[in-house]
Amino acid sequence: MSQKIANKVLLLGWDAADWKIINPLIDAGKMPYLERLINQGAMGDLETQKPILSPMLWSSIATGKRADKHGIFGFTEPKPDGSGIRPITSTSLKCQPIWNMLEHSGLKSAVVGWFATHPAHAVSGTVVSNHFAQPSGANFEQWPLTPNTISPKSLEATLADLRVHPDDIGLSELIEFIPQAAELPKDDKKLISLVKLLARCMTLHGAGTYLAQHAEWDLLAVYHDTLDLICHDFIEQRPPKMDHVSEKEVEIYGGVVDAMYCFHDLMLGRYMKLVGPETTIMIVSDHGFLSDHRRPNVSAHTQEGSPVEWHRDHGVLAVRGPGIKADSLVFGANQLDITPTLLQLLGLPVGRDMAGKPLSQILAQPQAAQWIDSWDDLIKTSTTVEDYEEDPWAAQEMVKQLVALGYIDKPDPDATKAIEQVTQQKYASLTEVYLSTNRFKQAQEYIELQLAHNPANKLARLRLARCRLKLDDIEGCKAIADQIVAGNPDTPMAHMLYGQIYSAQGLDDLALECFLKAEQAGYELPKVRYRLANIYLRRQLWLQAEAIAEGLLEHDDHNARYYHVQGMALLGQKRYQEATIPLMQAVSLRYDLASAHVDLALALIGQQQHNTAINSLHNALKSRPNTTRAHTILARLYKDKGDISRSSYHYSKSQVKREKLVSTNNAMTPHGR
Amino acid sequence: MAIIIVSGLPRSGTSLMMQMLQAANIPLLSDGQRVADEDNPVGYWELELVKKIKTDNSWLNNADCHGVKIISPLMFELPDEHQYKVIVMKRAMPEVLASQRTMMARREQQGSSMPDTLLTKVFQQQELKLSRWLTTQDNCRFIEVHYGQLISEPARQVDQLIDFLQQPLNHTAMINCVDPDLYRNRQGNS
Numbered sequence: 001m002s003q004k005i006a007n008k009v010l011l012l013g014w015d016a017a018d019w020k021i022i023n024p025l026i027d028a029g030k031m032p033y034l035e036r037l038i039n040q041g042a043m044g045d046l047e048t049q050k051p052i053l054s055p056m057l058w059s060s061i062a063t064g065k066r067a068d069k070h071g072i073f074g075f076t077e078p079k080p081d082g083s084g085i086r087p088i089t090s091t092s093l094k095c096q097p098i099w100n101m102l103e104h105s106g107l108k109s110a111v112v113g114w115f116a117t118h119p120a121h122a123v124s125g126t127v128v129s130n131h132f133a134q135p136s137g138a139n140f141e142q143w144p145l146t147p148n149t150i151s152p153k154s155l156e157a158t159l160a161d162l163r164v165h166p167d168d169i170g171l172s173e174l175i176e177f178i179p180q181a182a183e184l185p186k187d188d189k190k191l192i193s194l195v196k197l198l199a200r201c202m203t204l205h206g207a208g209t210y211l212a213q214h215a216e217w218d219l220l221a222v223y224h225d226t227l228d229l230i231c232h233d234f235i236e237q238r239p240p241k242m243d244h245v246s247e248k249e250v251e252i253y254g255g256v257v258d259a260m261y262c263f264h265d266l267m268l269g270r271y272m273k274l275v276g277p278e279t280t281i282m283i284v285s286d287h288g289f290l291s292d293h294r295r296p297n298v299s300a301h302t303q304e305g306s307p308v309e310w311h312r313d314h315g316v317l318a319v320r321g322p323g324i325k326a327d328s329l330v331f332g333a334n335q336l337d338i339t340p341t342l343l344q345l346l347g348l349p350v351g352r353d354m355a356g357k358p359l360s361q362i363l364a365q366p367q368a369a370q371w372i373d374s375w376d377d378l379i380k381t382s383t384t385v386e387d388y389e390e391d392p393w394a395a396q397e398m399v400k401q402l403v404a405l406g407y408i409d410k411p412d413p414d415a416t417k418a419i420e421q422v423t424q425q426k427y428a429s430l431t432e433v434y435l436s437t438n439r440f441k442q443a444q445e446y447i448e449l450q451l452a453h454n455p456a457n458k459l460a461r462l463r464l465a466r467c468r469l470k471l472d473d474i475e476g477c478k479a480i481a482d483q484i485v486a487g488n489p490d491t492p493m494a495h496m497l498y499g500q501i502y503s504a505q506g507l508d509d510l511a512l513e514c515f516l517k518a519e520q521a522g523y524e525l526p527k528v529r530y531r532l533a534n535i536y537l538r539r540q541l542w543l544q545a546e547a548i549a550e551g552l553l554e555h556d557d558h559n560a561r562y563y564h565v566q567g568m569a570l571l572g573q574k575r576y577q578e579a580t581i582p583l584m585q586a587v588s589l590r591y592d593l594a595s596a597h598v599d600l601a602l603a604l605i606g607q608q609q610h611n612t613a614i615n616s617l618h619n620a621l622k623s624r625p626n627t628t629r630a631h632t633i634l635a636r637l638y639k640d641k642g643d644i645s646r647s648s649y650h651y652s653k654s655q656v657k658r659e660k661l662v663s664t665n666n667a668m669t670p671h672g673r
Numbered sequence: 674m675a676i677i678i679v680s681g682l683p684r685s686g687t688s689l690m691m692q693m694l695q696a697a698n699i700p701l702l703s704d705g706q707r708v709a710d711e712d713n714p715v716g717y718w719e720l721e722l723v724k725k726i727k728t729d730n731s732w733l734n735n736a737d738c739h740g741v742k743i744i745s746p747l748m749f750e751l752p753d754e755h756q757y758k759v760i761v762m763k764r765a766m767p768e769v770l771a772s773q774r775t776m777m778a779r780r781e782q783q784g785s786s787m788p789d790t791l792l793t794k795v796f797q798q799q800e801l802k803l804s805r806w807l808t809t810q811d812n813c814r815f816i817e818v819h820y821g822q823l824i825s826e827p828a829r830q831v832d833q834l835i836d837f838l839q840q841p842l843n844h845t846a847m848i849n850c851v852d853p854d855l856y857r858n859r860q861g862n863s
Contacts, residue, residue, distance in 0.1 A: 081746065083727075391795075391798075394787070394791065394794070394795045394798070395795065397785035397786070397787045397791075397792060397795060398746070398785065398792075398795045398796065398799060399746075400784055400785045401773065401777075401784035401785040401792070402683060402744070402746060403784075404777050404780070404782035404783060404784035404785075405683045405684075405773055405776055405777060405780075405782070405784065406707070406780065406782075407683045407724075407744045408724055408744070408746065408747065409724045409725070
């Protein structure tokens with residue numbers, strides 16, 4: 001066991017918490033507890049994953065693994081008997097969550113409200129499942145405790161009493177969020193929504209604070225989805241006024257989001273008093289929520305709108321406690337890093353099979369983490385039949401087989417449809433996971449399954465085109481592009497598609513022509529301009545690229561790729577010092593952006609900072625071990641330092657990749673439209 | 674008094690066992706809707722109502738001392754108020770899957786797209802779930818019969834069955850149902 005840095009850790013999961021909303025509230029003195037926490041510790045952006053679906057993301061936060069490993073793809077899954085769908089279950093998690101790792105190591109864990117913790121008895125430690133706060137009945141007396149929501153059962157009576165039913169929420173609570181609440185009709189939909197969310201939030205807080213005081217724990221993890229749900233219902237009414245929202249709505253509901261953030265600050269304050277300064281407190285969110293000029297022109301509502309479009313790529317990370325660097329900033333943190341970081345803080349080894357890394361930069365005195373191959377191997381030594389016992393996806397396959405054999409009736413058509421939808425959702429989620437991690441072959445397999453179900457799925461076809469492009473199947477990509485544009489090559493989308501194909505073939509003149517036409521038509525301007533900027537960079541038209549980057553950053557100042565373009569444009573002009581700033585921004589927002597690390601190294605070399613450049617190049621190789629440019633530059637830098645052994649190593653690595661590239665390029669022939 | 678249930682995975686030998694029970698003069702609950710075919714030349718011995726057991730199990734009220742085939746995923750729907758003697762058929766999983774594949778091909782049906790390695794685990798899990806469930810049911814007694822052993826040493830297996838059912842049954846007639854030629858579809862050869 002490595003050295004334990006934290007005595008105990010309180011992990012607060014605030015779904016969708018966003019610095020863009022928090023920072024002005026802190027500046028106004030409205031979130032004093034969070035302000036104190038970040039002054040005492042470290043804070044930064046926490047990069048999300050695609051698709052931005054909360055159950056998937058919170059399962060990654062709790063396991064350090066992506067969805068293709070942990071098996072949670074959305075909110076629902078098929079019922080094993082094929083009779084319909086159900087909310088995701090704890091038994092569907094395909095790898096060990098951190099609470100199981102702790103319990104296996106003799107430490108104590110308690111978890112409240114986290115996704116995929118129901119039924120509670122299937123999870124190690126003290127568990128209040130994510131079904132606990134779901135109210136039923138007209139009032140508290142008519143609200144039976146949902147079975148299997150609490151483990152151990154000895155806590156059931158106490159925690160059941162701490163629940164807050166929507167019926168218990170009175171006007172005095174509501175006017176803190178909606179000052180005119182008394183004047184609203186009782187059936188006001190937004191008021192009803194607020195009442196329910198407030199009751200849910202207070203129920204989870206009640207359970208969390210009770211366990212904080214009375215349970216034995218080394219890690220207490222409490223999840224709240226209130227900020228996310230409040231934003232989905234009220235962010236459109238938050239100032240500045242959106243075109244489709246009336247002045248009256250802004251006046252009535254405009255303060256709800258901010259008030260709920262302040263309410264979370266009060267809850268944090270309560271925890272700070274309960275656990276004391278000797279306990280490490282970490283606050284994380286799975287994604288942010290658009291609250292500025294980037295708010296889309298579609299409803300944010302979870303039922304009627306396009307909720308995921310409102311999710312921003314960066315959530316929050318704030319941590320304070322013994323051994324944590326005070327008043328510091330964290331760069332390049334990803335939600336996959338949370339479990340590895342917690343393990344290091346609690347003196348436990350990190351799994352090499354985890355996708356994240358311990359955030360050693362938050363430590364006042366950095367120390368090396370201990371590693372093991374896999375917690376999954378340690379806790380479950382072999383894949384047994386039992387592993388599949390409650391796998392709803394697997395059970396669904398059995399149902400299909402038995403229906404085909406004529407041994408059971410076809411499920412109800414509505415159930416079949418629901419299962420098909422949830423299965424397609426799984427395929428779409430897996431596609432995005434594979435696309436976002438450059439695993440294009442696997443992505444292609446799942447896209448083809450989606451197209452087999454619905455050949456008209458345009459998004460799937462666009463993604464298939466992208467995969468083929470990335471897999472150097474230019475002809476295959478062109479065939480799909482031809483299908484998508486359906487004989488109408490003069491549409492903006494066609495220009496964008498063919499522009500990308502030409503660009504991949506190195507036919508920059510043709511690509512430029514296409515992108516300019518798409519830009520002229522106003523097609524998805526940031527995307528088109530980003531492509532244009534890359535063509536300008538390739539043609540060494542640095543000033544044009546710089547101008548586009550500035551425009552892109554005005555649109556979105558949290559996009560790593562836009563900073564990267566700006567950095568490259570400045571680098572091309574040998575403005576090394578200026579280039580360093582956007583390139584550092586790029587890697588702090590997207591730590592896995594290997595090419596940005598390499599360009600940052602070039603900017604540092606331009607300033608004679610060779611040692612720092614070497615670090616940056618190694619960071620690039622951590623993300624993508626076969627980055628040829630990184631190996632080439634490292635070979636040169638080590639040679640200059642007289643380290644021939646390292647220089648030779650990186651030289652040989654650069655040649656391996658180069659040979660592959662040469663053979664691939666020889667096999668490719670350019671194709672015109 | 675108990676209802677005699679023949680259970681197991683599809684293509685694990687449940688129809689053969691039903692045929693043996695009939696030969697032993699045990700009345701069967703079968704409606705003959707699913708007629709004999711290449712996959713089961715002697716018949717399926719099935720009751721369509723079994724498929725509806727989740728919503729209607731009233732037909733079990735008159736089923737005492739009768740034999741009925743219920744495949745394993747439907748067993749968990751059995752009501753508590755009856756006594757059951759369950760004969761669970763077991764067969765090597767590659768043979769089960771190969772036989773299922775052949776049957777689906779004949780029926781021009783498409784089943785699971787899972788590879789056999791994973792589907793094997795799913796079905797093994799189903800068998801395990803049934804075994805665990807049966808051991809916890811006070812109203813169920815059960816015996817496991819391995820299809821391969823039934824074919825290779827029918828006399829011994831029938832002895833054990835008669836002992837389990839605790840009825841004077843026609844030993845010879847039961848053995849005569851076992852036709853090694855029916856041991857087909859092994860490893861995909863139909």
